[in-house]
Amino acid sequence: MERGRPRAFDVDQALDAALRVFWRDGFQAATMTELTAAMGVSKPSLYAAFGDKASLYIKAFERYLERELAEHRRALEAEPEVRRAVEVCLLSAVRAMTDPAKPRGCFIVNGVADCGSPGTPPAVEEALLRSIQGAVEMFGARLARGVEDRQLPASTDVGGLSAYLATVLAGLAVQAQAGVGCEVLRSVVGSALLAWPRNDA
Amino acid sequence: MERGRPRAFDVDQALDAALRVFWRDGFQAATMTELTAAMGVSKPSLYAAFGDKASLYIKAFERYLERELAEHRRALEAEPEVRRAVEVCLLSAVRAMTDPAKPRGCFIVNGVADCGSPGTPPAVEEALLRSIQGAVEMFGARLARGVEDRQLPASTDVGGLSAYLATVLAGLAVQAQAGVGCEVLRSVVGSALLAWPRNDA
DNA sequence: TATGTTATAAACCAATCGGTATAGAAATGG
DNA sequence: CCATTTCTATACCGATTGGTTTATAACATA
Numbered sequence: 499m500e501r502g503r504p505r506a507f508d509v510d511q512a513l514d515a516a517l518r519v520f521w522r523d524g525f526q527a528a529t530m531t532e533l534t535a536a537m538g539v540s541k542p543s544l545y546a547a548f549g550d551k552a553s554l555y556i557k558a559f560e561r562y563l564e565r566e567l568a569e570h571r572r573a574l575e576a577e578p579e580v581r582r583a584v585e586v587c588l589l590s591a592v593r594a595m596t597d598p599a600k601p602r603g604c605f606i607v608n609g610v611a612d613c614g615s616p617g618t619p620p621a622v623e624e625a626l627l628r629s630i631q632g633a634v635e636m637f638g639a640r641l642a643r644g645v646e647d648r649q650l651p652a653s654t655d656v657g658g659l660s661a662y663l664a665t666v667l668a669g670l671a672v673q674a675q676a677g678v679g680c681e682v683l684r685s686v687v688g689s690a691l692l693a694w695p696r697n698d699a
Numbered sequence: 700m701e702r703g704r705p706r707a708f709d710v711d712q713a714l715d716a717a718l719r720v721f722w723r724d725g726f727q728a729a730t731m732t733e734l735t736a737a738m739g740v741s742k743p744s745l746y747a748a749f750g751d752k753a754s755l756y757i758k759a760f761e762r763y764l765e766r767e768l769a770e771h772r773r774a775l776e777a778e779p780e781v782r783r784a785v786e787v788c789l790l791s792a793v794r795a796m797t798d799p800a801k802p803r804g805c806f807i808v809n810g811v812a813d814c815g816s817p818g819t820p821p822a823v824e825e826a827l828l829r830s831i832q833g834a835v836e837m838f839g840a841r842l843a844r845g846v847e848d849r850q851l852p853a854s855t856d857v858g859g860l861s862a863y864l865a866t867v868l869a870g871l872a873v874q875a876q877a878g879v880g881c882e883v884l885r886s887v888v889g890s891a892l893l894a895w896p897r898n899d900a
Numbered sequence: 901t902a903t904g905t906t907a908t909a910a911a912c913c914a915a916t917c918g919g920t921a922t923a924g925a926a927a928t929g930g
Numbered sequence: 931c932c933a934t935t936t937c938t939a940t941a942c943c944g945a946t947t948g949g950t951t952t953a954t955a956a957c958a959t960a
Contacts (some may be wrong), residue, residue: 502936503926523816527727532817540938542920547937551918602815610876611812614803616726616733632875636909656888661874661883662890669870673862675811676831681863689856689863692894704956731948738920741909742949748907752948 503586507547509547512537515579517558517565521647522601525555525612525622551679553617559625562605566594581694584637584663585687591667592683603675606630607668656696666690710748713738717749717768718759723802726756726813726823753820760826763806768796773839781845782895785864786888787837792868793884796875804876807831808869834865855896867891 515537520527530551534541548554570590577583595603610624612618637660644650670683716738720729731752735742748753771791778784796804810827813819838861845851871884 500936501928501934503938505937506926526810527813527816527818529916531916540940541918542940543938545919605874608812610873610893611725611809612728613876615728617728627877632876658886658890661879662887665867665870665874665887665891667870668873669866669868671809672811672869672873673831673866674833674903675814676828678862683866685856685859686863687864689859689894690866690891692896693890693892695893702904703907704908705932706907709957730946732946741907742911743951744908746949 500631506548507537507539507543512539512544512547513557513561514553517561517605520555520558520599521562521605521608524609525551525615527613528555535583541613543651554624555564555622556625559609559629560606563629566605566666570594574636574640580647580649581642583640583644585691588663588670588687588690590688592674592687596672596678596680596683602677604668604671607671608675630664632669633667634660636660636664650695659695662693706744706748707797708738708744709739713740713745713748714758714762718762718806719802721756721759722763722806722809725810726752727816727818733757739847753823757825757826760806760810760830764830767806771795775837775841781841781848781850782892784841786892789864789868789871789888790885792848793871793875793881793888796872797879797881797884803878805869805872809876823863831865831869834868835861837861838864851896860896864891870891 519533519536522528523532530541530544530553533551533554534544537544544554548557562604570587573590574583574587576587582642593605594600601608604628606626609622613623615625638656641650641654641656641660645652645654645656666675666687671688673686674685717734720734720737723729724733729752731742731745734752734755735745738745745755745793749758771788774791775784775788778787795801802809806829807830810823811831814824814827839857842851842855842857842861846853846855846857855894867888871887874884874887
């Protein structure tokens with residue numbers, strides 16, 4: 499058994515609470531006071547368990563990747579038909595972005611606004627920018643598999659198409675953050691997929 | 700002639716400087732210290748000339764609408780062929796978003812991240828959300844004209860298509876903010892327009 | 901030159917920022 | 931029981947936040 503006084507709070511639960519605050523407010527606008535209040539943890543306990551604000555943000559960010567984004571990625575990879583896979587992935591993201599039980603929009607897209615601003619630690623900035631690029635690569639890998647499968651023509655511009663899809667995804671997050679509803683965004687996904695490569699050309 | 704000591708700074712120039720700071724940092728992350736430094740104006744002069752932080756933000760925002768966005772809107776309305784008009788508008792936006800002489804991305808999209816966060820005044824939030832909706836309406840008006848012109852089929856889902864275009868525009872701003880280059884974003888615009896309604900269906 | 905008016909610069913304000921130091925509470929090992 | 935270890939609560943730290951006061955400088959009018 500561990501010695502000393504045991505924690506009075508659940509680390510996972512507290513990190514979830516921090517995730518929600520950072521999700522809604524981004525890095526800079528989230529204050530330690532808001533975080534401690536939402537987490538139900540005193541400041542010294544917070545610093546002892548998670549380190550400083552940037553460390554906490556990174557930990558919350560990693561949890562977001564695992565707990566939220568992994569689900570959409572899984573949808574993208576599980577569906578065998580590539581066009582349908584992309585559609586299911588985007589719709590899954592739309593559902594999450596507009597879920598009234600969660601903060602609006604996307605943790606990453608909300609966070610990217612802080613990039614380039616003084617007061618945003620380099621580690622935070624790098625994590626955000628890397629994961630924006632990660633979305634492009636996620637789509638790219640799936641599209642490449644679609645080309646291998648012969649579901650997409652060999653001439654497909656995988657890089658261009660994946661950049662386009664990542665852009666649509668980011669745009670959906672902005673619209674969701676601005677309060678646009680689920681149904682509208684689902685129809686936007688439908689429109690976006692009309693750009694899908696056709697073999698009748 | 701006006702009585703009293705004359706201003707030692709140019710109001711327009713100072714407002715331009717404030718615009719750049721808010722553009723880069725958003726509302727919350729921009730500090731009065733940064734603003735006064737960039738504007739070359741002391742704090743009392745700033746408050747006398749522009750009011751408090753929220754008022755200054757709104758004024759900078761209006762200037763952004765006039766000085767930056769009006770250009771793209773003009774491109775959208777001037778070009779007679781509707782598809783080409785949308786393309787020119789998006790490319791104009793991409794050029795501005797990636798202009799190294801300006802802050803990255805879009806003032807509005809960078810600002811929307813602050814919405815829903817405590818510490819963002821309602822007036823700021825409303826202005827931002829209204830202008831996000833404004834983009835949809837801007838495209839909607841142009842598409843409606845395209846339907847009148849018979850350049851678009853009467854069956855065109857103007858609302859859906861304009862929501863899609865506004866989403867792409869927002870996505871482009873996020874990508875630009877994340878450092879994606881001009882050429883990539885130009886190709887994204889090309890991909891996005893492949894979703895344009897076809898009359899061969 | 902004297903007066904009224906407006907703008908400036910510097911110092912100042914309470915409040916809040918991220919982050920800590922200190923003291924005591926709650927556990928285990930002896 | 932005591933000692934040790936770990937966590938928690940409160941109070942506190944210097945720095946910075948948005949915003950203002952005070953004193954003075956620079957103009958037009960008279």
